[in-house]
Amino acid sequence: MRRRALKTMSLIAAATVVLAACSPGDPGASSKTLKVAYQKTDSFTALDTMLQAAKQEFEAANQGVTVDLQPIQANDDDYGTKLALALRSPSTAPDIFYEDTFKVRSDVDAGYLLKLDSYLEGWEEWDTFDDGAKAAGRADDGGTYAVPLGTDTRAIWYNRKVLEAAGVTLPWEPRSWQDILDTARKIKANDPTVIPFNMYAGKGTGEGTVMQSFYELLYGTGSSLYDEETGKWVVGSAGFQDSLAFLKTLYDEQLAVSPAEALDANVWKKVFGEWLPNAKMGATVEGSYAPSFWQDGGSYEWPGYEQDIGVAPFPTQHGQAPGAVSMSGGWTLALGAESKEPELAFSFLTTALNEENSLSFTVESSQIAVRKDVAADPGYLDANPFVRDVSALVSVTKYRPATADYPRISAAVQEATEAVITGSRSPQEAAADYDAAVTDIVGAAKTVRK
Amino acid sequence: MRSPATARQLLRYLPVLPAVLLLLVFLAGPVLWAFHASLTDAGLTGRSARNPSWVGLENYQRLLADPVFPLSVLLTVVFVAGSAVLGQNLLGLTLAVLMRRARPLVSAVVGTTVVAAWVLPEIVAAFAAYAYFSGDGTLNQLLGGLGLVRQDWLYAFPMVAVMLANMWRGTAFSMLVYRAALNEVPAEVTEAAQMDGARGWQRFAFITLPMIRGSITTNLMLITLQTLAVFTLVWVMTAGGPANASTTLPVLAYQEAFKFGDIGYGTAVASVLILIGAAFGLGYVRLLREPRP
Numbered sequence: 001m002r003r004r005a006l007k008t009m010s011l012i013a014a015a016t017v018v019l020a021a022c023s024p025g026d027p028g029a030s031s032k033t034l035k036v037a038y039q040k041t042d043s044f045t046a047l048d049t050m051l052q053a054a055k056q057e058f059e060a061a062n063q064g065v066t067v068d069l070q071p072i073q074a075n076d077d078d079y080g081t082k083l084a085l086a087l088r089s090p091s092t093a094p095d096i097f098y099e100d101t102f103k104v105r106s107d108v109d110a111g112y113l114l115k116l117d118s119y120l121e122g123w124e125e126w127d128t129f130d131d132g133a134k135a136a137g138r139a140d141d142g143g144t145y146a147v148p149l150g151t152d153t154r155a156i157w158y159n160r161k162v163l164e165a166a167g168v169t170l171p172w173e174p175r176s177w178q179d180i181l182d183t184a185r186k187i188k189a190n191d192p193t194v195i196p197f198n199m200y201a202g203k204g205t206g207e208g209t210v211m212q213s214f215y216e217l218l219y220g221t222g223s224s225l226y227d228e229e230t231g232k233w234v235v236g237s238a239g240f241q242d243s244l245a246f247l248k249t250l251y252d253e254q255l256a257v258s259p260a261e262a263l264d265a266n267v268w269k270k271v272f273g274e275w276l277p278n279a280k281m282g283a284t285v286e287g288s289y290a291p292s293f294w295q296d297g298g299s300y301e302w303p304g305y306e307q308d309i310g311v312a313p314f315p316t317q318h319g320q321a322p323g324a325v326s327m328s329g330g331w332t333l334a335l336g337a338e339s340k341e342p343e344l345a346f347s348f349l350t351t352a353l354n355e356e357n358s359l360s361f362t363v364e365s366s367q368i369a370v371r372k373d374v375a376a377d378p379g380y381l382d383a384n385p386f387v388r389d390v391s392a393l394v395s396v397t398k399y400r401p402a403t404a405d406y407p408r409i410s411a412a413v414q415e416a417t418e419a420v421i422t423g424s425r426s427p428q429e430a431a432a433d434y435d436a437a438v439t440d441i442v443g444a445a446k447t448v449r450k
Numbered sequence: 451m452r453s454p455a456t457a458r459q460l461l462r463y464l465p466v467l468p469a470v471l472l473l474l475v476f477l478a479g480p481v482l483w484a485f486h487a488s489l490t491d492a493g494l495t496g497r498s499a500r501n502p503s504w505v506g507l508e509n510y511q512r513l514l515a516d517p518v519f520p521l522s523v524l525l526t527v528v529f530v531a532g533s534a535v536l537g538q539n540l541l542g543l544t545l546a547v548l549m550r551r552a553r554p555l556v557s558a559v560v561g562t563t564v565v566a567a568w569v570l571p572e573i574v575a576a577f578a579a580y581a582y583f584s585g586d587g588t589l590n591q592l593l594g595g596l597g598l599v600r601q602d603w604l605y606a607f608p609m610v611a612v613m614l615a616n617m618w619r620g621t622a623f624s625m626l627v628y629r630a631a632l633n634e635v636p637a638e639v640t641e642a643a644q645m646d647g648a649r650g651w652q653r654f655a656f657i658t659l660p661m662i663r664g665s666i667t668t669n670l671m672l673i674t675l676q677t678l679a680v681f682t683l684v685w686v687m688t689a690g691g692p693a694n695a696s697t698t699l700p701v702l703a704y705q706e707a708f709k710f711g712d713i714g715y716g717t718a719v720a721s722v723l724i725l726i727g728a729a730f731g732l733g734y735v736r737l738l739r740e741p742r743p
Contacts, residue, residue, distance in 0.1 A: 081709075088499060202692065203691055
């Protein structure tokens with residue numbers, strides 16, 4: 001009896017060992033595989049199109065190489081999480097991936113990204129990239145870790161019909177915050193059922209709240225979130241309070257959407273798909289990619305939007321120089337630090353970002369070109385009537401301070417806006433809460449009063 | 451040298467060995483990993499992503515100082531007590547009792563309707579509930595049609611909305627458990643009580659309830675643990691907002707670990723959740739063990 005028990009036990013043990021050895025093995029020496037991770041959603045397929053094209057081109061040119069495209073179907077936040085989880089372990093880390101510019105620095109700190117300097121030296125086309133855009137892929141050590149795909153800017157998008165009906169002279173060019181309020185009140189007086197001027201607020205819209213609303217205000221006061229020179233976070237600024245007070249005015253006078261609508265994470269879909277096309281909204285602050293939703297094949301096709309929509313730079317607080325303000329983000333392609341085939345992976349990256357592929361991607365996703373040859377291409381400049389306007393904003397645009405602490409700080413800003421528009425805190429109190437939160441996150445030594 | 455008797459004793463455990471191994475790997479493993487991670491500064495990105503360092507109880511100290519944490523514990527308790535222990539449990543019992551009296555057709559229709567919510571995948575149920583409660587959702591259209599005041603449910607009463615949604619989704623489970631339990635109550639006991647002059651509610655309170663006590667406790671335990679872990683429903687409907695007014699512990703853990711990339715802190719929240727679940731579990735097991743009257 002005992003012998004049999006021992007035998008059974010050893011059989012089970014053996015089976016366990018065999019099973020453990022059954023983990024996915026190496027793909028074989030003769031053929032090489034490149035894993036590519038990127039984002040694909042029903043409203044964002046431009047990258048998928050581009051990578052499919054690059055895959056065909058690359059596989060034809062390199063016999064025996066398989067490009068394994070692994071689209072991740074998720075919104076920006078969840079995509080970032082899934083990517084970070086995959087990058088944590090070398091066995092799941094992709095060779096090439098789509099990376100948000102504002103995550104580059106913290107992912108370099110984590111050791112996820114491969115330093116590209118030695119590869120870029122041998123790539124002639126690198127010189128065609130815009131210097132400002134190149135900086136987006138640079139980390140604290142001065143090395144470049146990611147190659148930009150495109151960038152974006154933010155501006156005011158307005159419905160010409162709504163403004164015209166309210167007697168506003170077109171093209172509308174607000175010079176200060178006061179101009180915005182005056183026009184919004186005019187629209188409201190003319191037709192109370194219209195939402196005159198929307199700006200996102202609260203945690204529901206996440207980064208949209210800060211990128212497409214609060215930072216336009218804050219950076220237009222001359223203040224900023226982060227002092228690049230000293231590497232410290234700004235607290236106690238008058239500009240921060242003024243910005244909150246402006247949002248409060250917008251929401252209190254019902255010039256923007258209702259607070260309940262603002263806190264719904266899906267509110268932007270209504271802005272693009274319902275309110276602006278149906279002339280139920282006067283204006284909103286949105287990214288340069290806005291036309292990609294309305295053009296043919298976009299998520300919210302709007303025939304004739306070119307005639308109905310106008311674009312204007314977001315003004316500074318009192319119209320002080322440089323007169324306008326914008327925020328930029330953008331995405332890059334990066335290589336995994338643990339990639340077994342870094343040279344092959346870089347070679348694929350250069351195929352994916354060659355002139356032809358860059359041009360079609362930039363046009364399809366309404367991005368702002370980062371390659372000078374693409375930027376000068378008539379196909380890009382005439383993609384929609386607004387390309388020139390939003391591209392010009394690159395001269396006044398700002399970038400987010402992309403440190404590892406940033407996501408928490410951003411959440412604290414979103415909380416401050418939420419507290420103000422729901423009326424639970426005054427702008428003064430909310431700004432004080434924000435200061436306390438920032439001090440708590442980074443420590444008093446890394447803050448500066450300005 | 452062991453005696454043959456001990457060996458046979460050991461052999462008896464052999465059939466459960468695979469199950470125990472699976473439990474260890476897939477249940478105990480992640481739990482231990484979470485406890486371990488909660489004592490480090492592990493992150494999703496940044497310097498400590500790949501080589502987290504030991505920080506001891508720092509994450510738990512931060513948790514105690516975090517103003518959101520007590521609110522979150524309170525909301526979790528309210529959520530579990532309101533939507534599971536009271537809502538699903540009582541509603542399920544009531545439905546089960548009424549269905550025994552109803553005509554077969556009515557009983558079948560009600561049963562199917564209730565179970566329909568339960569067989570939906572959680573994400574689908576969550577979107578359905580979102581569509582029902584949202585600003586221009588079904589509920590407001592119904593209220594508007596009746597000439598009543600429309601409400602922004604997810605904004606003004608986020609907890610009420612997610613609790614109702616969880617009741618809608620989970621009642622079927624309790625109903626099924628109680629239907630099975632009620633069928634097991636022998637008719638002659640009830641009849642004997644009737645002969646002794648016990649009225650309807652007396653028969654229910656003094657005969658039926660004590661006889662299905664075991665099922666009640668089991669059901670309570672299962673729905674409590676299930677509701678403690680509800681994440682998708684809350685995340686899709688309110689994402690914890692507005693202003694943290696519906697941030698239950700699973701939502702808080704997710705936000706900290708994945709939105710802010712602070713896995714150490716997030717797992718600390720998750721560890722507290724595990725402890726709360728364990729406390730509930732122990733309590734119910736105690737109830738189950740008490741000698742039957």
